[in-house]
Amino acid sequence: MWKKLLTVTVVLNVIVSLMIAWFMEEWSHTAQGKLPSKTAVILHAVNNNLVTVDADIEPPGFLLSASKKSEERELIREDTTIPLDSDYTLPVRIYHYADLEHAPVILYFHGGAFLEGYGSIDTHDNIVRALAEKTEAVVVSPGYRVAPDHVFPTAVNDSYQSLKWVYENAEKWGGNPEKIAVAGDSAGGNLAAVTALKSRDLHGPEIIAQLLYYPLTTFKDVKLESRTAYDSGYYLLSRQVMLKARNAYTPKEDMWNNPYTSPLEADTLDGLPPAMIMTAQYDPLRDEGELYAEKLHEAGVPVQAVRYNGVMHGFVSFFEVMKSGEMALNESELFLDKAAADEIVYDDEFSLTVQKVPAGMQRVREEAEAFAIAAFLVGKRTLTTLIP
Known part of the structure; x- marks a missing residue:
């Protein structure tokens, strides 16, 4: 009897495994080519509302690739406000260790298309926390005001005021006001770049580095391959959202x-x-981010441009389960450490580094994690179908 039961169990497991593998293969095929399994599984989950973009998508713990720099020291989170000239206060979140002295400071602007409901200090909390853990810097994330209630230049002014506030208050948390870097993703990458520009123009606080994850760098109608190829929204950013953001944030x-x-x-x-500018292969903002890197280089600014293949817009937010996201954070740490030590030099030749899809044992691990997540998604959808 037990032999028959074992045989049935094995057969069922094989059937289920083949079914999951088939689903993964189907999800991987797009009009733009075949996606890596991990990218395909996560995009399927988000686009079919099986999880939200800011949800914790985790395979079994033994498969997790993310690691923390230190778990012995307590990372402190503080939520406070930044007073503005208009008697309005911005919410701000700060991560830091208790024993810091003269530590670098990172001013991080969250993404979210400049629109209410698309991004906040809460949706990007994992990136801010990870940067604080990895760099041991004081990381400050302000909740700048967004459209449609607040059009340009409100977000820019809020961002610049945040920079001045950080410069004046960094020492309270063990930060060094002479070593402030700006960083951000997508719309936040735009604000980080703009804050660096504005501080230069107004002779504001000195900024030692700008870290830009897949930044939006132009609102103009420019013909770029990536804007056309990846604008459907399947890759987590659509032309529809970009136009909505432009109409709301920059109505004129x-x-x-x-x-x-x-x-x-x-x-x-x-x-x-x-500057370090990171772009993603499957992202409508890819080309303009890389063009901005080239323009910075032409102006004599030291710049590292890195394109991650096999991933989509927002991939750094998934660093807990995407090896490419974890690698991007590790590269960010190295760049910011060098900037704080004043060790970044200008290279006469501009180059775009392309990080390929993980290979070898890393690829095996990615496939195993993708399979585990896919099994969870298939099971969740099955339960949803059976139990409305």
């Missing part, structure tokens, strides 16, 4: 040429801090 066309909305259109980028 003359705003699109302003360097404080479109840093790619700035007359000069001379004198800006060293």
Whole structure:
């Protein structure tokens, strides 16, 4: 009897495994080519509302690739406010260790298309926390005001005021006001770049580095391959959302040429801090981010441009389960450490580094994690179907 039961169990397991593998293969095929399994599984989950973009998608614990730099020291989180000239206060979140002295400071602007409901200090909390853990810096994330209630230049002004506030208050948390870096993703990457520009123009606090994850760099209608190829929304950013953001945040066309909305259109980028710009292969913002890197280099600014293949817009937010996201954070740590030590030098030749899809044992691990997540998703959808 037990032999028959064992045989049935094995057969069922094989059937289920083949079914999951078939689903993964189906999810991997797109009009733009075949996606890596991990990317395909996560995109399927988000696009079919099986999870939200900011949800914790985790395979079994023994498969998790993310690691923390230190679990012995307690990372402190503080939520406070930044007073503005208009008697309005911005919410701000700060991560730091208790024993810091003269530590670098990272001012991080969250993404979210400049629109209410698309991003906040809460949706990007994992990135901010991870940067604090990895770099041992004081990381400050302000909740700047967004459209449609607040159009340009409100978010820019909030961001610059946040920079000045950080400069004046960094020492309270063990930070060094002379070693402030700006960082951000997507719309936040735009604000980080713009804050560096504005601080240069107004002779504001010195910024030692700018870390830009897949930044939006121009609101103008420019013909770029990535904007056309990956604008469907399947890769987590659609043309529809980009147009909605532009109409809400920059309702007047003359705003699109302003360097404080479109840093790619700035007359000069001379004198800006060293930059690291990371882009994603399957991202409508890929080309403009890389063009901005080239323009920075032409202006004499040290810049590291890195494209991650096999991933989509927002991939760093999934660093707990995507090896590429974890690698991007590790590269960010190295860049920021060098910037704080004033060790970044200008290279006469501009180059775009392409990080390939994980291979070898890393690829095996990614496939195993993708299978585990896919099994969870298939099981969740099955239960949802059986139990409405």
